[in-house]
Amino acid sequence: MKKTLVLLFLAFAWMITPMESQAQKAGDPMFKVPLGIASYTFRNQWKNGVPQTLDIIQQMGFVEFEGGAPQGVSPEQFRKMCEERGISIPSTGTGFEQLESDPQAVADRAKALGAKYVMCAWIPHKRGQFSKEDADRAIKAFNAGGKVLKENGITFKxxxxxxxxxxxxxxxxxxxxxxxxxxRYVSLQMDVMWTHFGGGDPAALLKKYGKRWVSLHLKDFRKGAPKDMTGLTGPENDVVLGQGELDFPAILREANKIGIKHMFIEDESEHELEALPKSIAYLKSLKY
Structure with missing residues (x-):
C-alpha cells in the first residue's frame, strides 16, 4: 500500500511540475528583460551629436543598446560614452561581406564595444528572389564566421x-x-515585424526553434498594409507597438518560456521620438 501511494504521488508530481514551472502569476509583467534599443531607431538623430542622442536614449529609460559606434566616434569612445549613462552594448552588427571575408576584424570591433553578440541582418540576394544558392552561401559564411566569433567569446546570430x-x-x-x-556557432535573432511581413508566425517560430533564438527586435506593422517577400517596406508601415498587426502577448509568452534575455525596440518610422514612449508604455502594460 505504501509503495502504491509513493508511486501515485510521483506520478501526480510529474504531471503538475512542468505546468507549475511555466506558470505565471496573474498580474506578472510580460516584459521581463532590460529595456533595449536598436541603433537604427536613431538614424535621424546621430547627426545632432552623439552625446546629445545618447542623452535622449538614457532619458527614455533604455539601458541596453544594439549597434556600433556612429560615424566619427571610435568603438572605445562610444562604449565609454554609453557606460557613463548606464547603457551597456550587449550586441552589435556586421555586414555580410565583412563576416564572410574577415570575421576576426568583426570580433575585434565587438570586443572593443564590450559586446557579447554580433548579428548580421541581411544576406545578399536579388530583391524578392532569395534562393537556395543564396542560403548556401550564407550557411557557409555563418558557420565559418560564427566559429571564429565563438573562439573570441562572442555569439553570432x-x-x-x-x-x-x-x-x-x-x-x-x-x-x-x-x-x-x-x-554551436550560429544563433538567431527574430525581428518580429519582418518575420510577420514575410509570412512567418513569430510565436510559432519561437516555439519551434526554442533556444536557437537569443534575442528579439520589437516593432509593429500597420494594420492592412501590403506584405511581400522583399524584407523591405516604407517607414509609414512602422507603427507604435500594440497598434498594428503583431500579437505581442503571444510573442512575449513564448520568448519568456525560452528564456530570451535581450529585446531591442526598433522604430523605423519617421516620428520615433514621439512613438517610442508609447511603445515603452505598451510593453510595460502587458500582464499575464
Missing part, C-alpha cells in the same frame, strides 16, 4: 528579415538555413 520564408521542400528556406547552420 542571424537577424531574420522575412525574405527567407520562400517555400522550399516541405518547409521554407528559413527552415533550411536553421537546419544547415551549426547551433
Amino acid at each position: 542571424y537577424h531574420v528579415h522575412g525574405y527567407e520564408f520562400q517555400p522550399y521542400e516541405d518547409g521554407t528556406l528559413f527552415d533550411y538555413l536553421v537546419k544547415n547552420t551549426d547551433s
Whole structure:
C-alpha cells in the first residue's frame, strides 16, 4: 500500500511540475528583460551629436543598446560614452561581406564595444528572389564566421528579415538555413515585424526553434498594409507597438518560456521620438 501511494504521488508530481514551472502569476509583467534599443531607431538623430542622442536614449529609460559606434566616434569612445549613462552594448552588427571575408576584424570591433553578440541582418540576394544558392552561401559564411566569433567569446546570430520564408521542400528556406547552420556557432535573432511581413508566425517560430533564438527586435506593422517577400517596406508601415498587426502577448509568452534575455525596440518610422514612449508604455502594460 505504501509503495502504491509513493508511486501515485510521483506520478501526480510529474504531471503538475512542468505546468507549475511555466506558470505565471496573474498580474506578472510580460516584459521581463532590460529595456533595449536598436541603433537604427536613431538614424535621424546621430547627426545632432552623439552625446546629445545618447542623452535622449538614457532619458527614455533604455539601458541596453544594439549597434556600433556612429560615424566619427571610435568603438572605445562610444562604449565609454554609453557606460557613463548606464547603457551597456550587449550586441552589435556586421555586414555580410565583412563576416564572410574577415570575421576576426568583426570580433575585434565587438570586443572593443564590450559586446557579447554580433548579428548580421541581411544576406545578399536579388530583391524578392532569395534562393537556395543564396542560403548556401550564407550557411557557409555563418558557420565559418560564427566559429571564429565563438573562439573570441562572442555569439553570432542571424537577424531574420522575412525574405527567407520562400517555400522550399516541405518547409521554407528559413527552415533550411536553421537546419544547415551549426547551433554551436550560429544563433538567431527574430525581428518580429519582418518575420510577420514575410509570412512567418513569430510565436510559432519561437516555439519551434526554442533556444536557437537569443534575442528579439520589437516593432509593429500597420494594420492592412501590403506584405511581400522583399524584407523591405516604407517607414509609414512602422507603427507604435500594440497598434498594428503583431500579437505581442503571444510573442512575449513564448520568448519568456525560452528564456530570451535581450529585446531591442526598433522604430523605423519617421516620428520615433514621439512613438517610442508609447511603445515603452505598451510593453510595460502587458500582464499575464
